[in-house]
Amino acid sequence: MIDLPPGPGSPLVATLKYLRDPYGSLRETARRYGEPHTSPSFLGKMVVTGDPAGIRTLFTADPDTYSALGAELLGPILGESNLILLSGERHRAMRKLQMPPFHGTRMRAYGQLIIDAAEEHAARWPRDRPIQVHRTMQQISLQVILEAVLGLREPGKRESFQAAVLAVIAALKPSFMFIEALRRPLLGLSAWAHFQRTRVHVAALFEEELRARRTSSEPREDILSLLLSARYDDGTALTDDELLTQMMNLIVAGHETTASSLAWAFHHIHHEPAVKTRLVEELRGLPEPLDPEAISRLPYLEAVCSETLRLTPVAPLIGRKLRKGLTLQGFDLPPGVAVGIGILLVHRRADLYPEPERFRPERFLERSYTPFEYLPFGGGARRCIGAAFALYEMKLVLATILRRYDLRPASNAPVHAAVRNTTVGPRREIELLHA
Numbered sequence: 001m002i003d004l005p006p007g008p009g010s011p012l013v014a015t016l017k018y019l020r021d022p023y024g025s026l027r028e029t030a031r032r033y034g035e036p037h038t039s040p041s042f043l044g045k046m047v048v049t050g051d052p053a054g055i056r057t058l059f060t061a062d063p064d065t066y067s068a069l070g071a072e073l074l075g076p077i078l079g080e081s082n083l084i085l086l087s088g089e090r091h092r093a094m095r096k097l098q099m100p101p102f103h104g105t106r107m108r109a110y111g112q113l114i115i116d117a118a119e120e121h122a123a124r125w126p127r128d129r130p131i132q133v134h135r136t137m138q139q140i141s142l143q144v145i146l147e148a149v150l151g152l153r154e155p156g157k158r159e160s161f162q163a164a165v166l167a168v169i170a171a172l173k174p175s176f177m178f179i180e181a182l183r184r185p186l187l188g189l190s191a192w193a194h195f196q197r198t199r200v201h202v203a204a205l206f207e208e209e210l211r212a213r214r215t216s217s218e219p220r221e222d223i224l225s226l227l228l229s230a231r232y233d234d235g236t237a238l239t240d241d242e243l244l245t246q247m248m249n250l251i252v253a254g255h256e257t258t259a260s261s262l263a264w265a266f267h268h269i270h271h272e273p274a275v276k277t278r279l280v281e282e283l284r285g286l287p288e289p290l291d292p293e294a295i296s297r298l299p300y301l302e303a304v305c306s307e308t309l310r311l312t313p314v315a316p317l318i319g320r321k322l323r324k325g326l327t328l329q330g331f332d333l334p335p336g337v338a339v340g341i342g343i344l345l346v347h348r349r350a351d352l353y354p355e356p357e358r359f360r361p362e363r364f365l366e367r368s369y370t371p372f373e374y375l376p377f378g379g380g381a382r383r384c385i386g387a388a389f390a391l392y393e394m395k396l397v398l399a400t401i402l403r404r405y406d407l408r409p410a411s412n413a414p415v416h417a418a419v420r421n422t423t424v425g426p427r428r429e430i431e432l433l434h435a
């Protein structure tokens with residue numbers, strides 16, 4: 001009998017609680033059972049910690065200590081070659097191919113298109129009724145990611161992809177993701193069958209785009225073009241199926257996450273008048289036309305983004321599966337057990353973040369945090385490859401909109417977090433009015 005840390009018993013109850021209130025259920029379990037504790041789930045038992053010492057152990061262990069969590073279950077849905085599901089040498093090789101487009105100067109090429117997308121969508125805001133901020137952020141982030149990943153600047157083609165990608169995301173249901181028995185066509189009427197149809201459609205669009213790209217000699221800066229010419233160390237290229245899987249993954253991983261984080265940022269800024277005043281003051285100092293580089297260097301804007309990702313992380317819990325034994329905070333964990341990093345738990349520790357429930361960007365100007373204390377993008381060998389891109393996009397969208405529009409909250413009712421597809425975001429629409 002292996003001695004795992006204590007925790008609740010029923011995976012069904014724990015899952016339902018998480019689905020109903022992801023932040024609340026994580027904190028309640030940590031309060032009741034301490035850290036680390038063991039959470040039951042459909043992916044097996046997960047030993048969860050939000051203690052910086054435990055997180056240090058997990059992030060600094062040899063990467064071969066782990067494999068990706070849920071790879072067997074999710075491979076048939078998200079693609080077997082998907083970076084987020086690969087482990088060991090295959091993960092390292094695929095990650096190496098996908099990192100260059102997200103580095104400094106490369107990423108800067110996307111600055112103007114982010115500002116243009118923010119201006120275009122905010123210009124459509126109504127004057128006589130509440131603005132639906134989360135919805136706008138989803139439109140902006142999808143447009144940005146499609147342009148950056150696929151280089152789709154022609155509106156017609158972009159709209160076809162946009163509709164096809166949104167259909168796949170909407171068709172992706174936790175039911176069949178986590179319960180294999182529900183992956184049945186049932187005469188084409190099931191959620192699974194509907195998901196398959198959306199996937200066939202998006203694959204056809206991608207294949208058409210790949211064919212066009214291969215016959216064109218036009219120089220391009222998008223991520224697909226960079227991946228088309230990327231080679232593994234042995235000189236081979238990504239196959240069409242690998243390309244399609246990675247493209248789809250980057251779009252899904254980069255779209256909802258950034259949109260929810262931006263929606264939360266607008267919410268927090270407009271519920272803390274002193275924050276808004278200080279931020280608007282900082283933005284006023286920017287020269288016109290807006291220069292993406294100048295925006296990305298603003299310290300208070302950066303602190304506002306950091307504080308948003310601390311207080312309302314879109315990934316409150318991330319996991320790995322142990323391939324080898326590991327000692328975590330005094331517990332000897334055997335291979336096969338999942339380990340969870342409670343991003344929300346560490347982000348709400350009062351010893352690190354005094355008044356942890358308050359939105360107070362100043363804390364990030366007063367002190368710095370280690371990667372084991374502040375980790376909205378995860379850490380170690382699997383840290384988010386889009387982190388710099390996402391932060392850059394958040395800053396540019398906030399700066400562009402807050403410089404042009406004076407907004408106020410439509411209501412003071414609190415907004416709770418909810419599970420949205422694969423991430424956690426605001427449960428209801430963030431509504432603002434023109435001031």
Ligand code: HEM
Nearest residue numbers: 084253254257258261315377378379382383384385386390
């Ligand atoms: C605010 C926005 C975002 C947040 C909060 C976020 C957060 C995360 C987190 C927590 C992980 C898991 C890291 C781990 O397990 O240690 C992750 C992984 C990943 N993210 Fe992001 N992400 C964001 C935006 C993006 C964007 C814009 C892209 C790409 C365009 C992206 C691509 C990825 C990929 C490919 C992985 C898998 C990395 C791997 O397994 O090696 N993310 N992200």
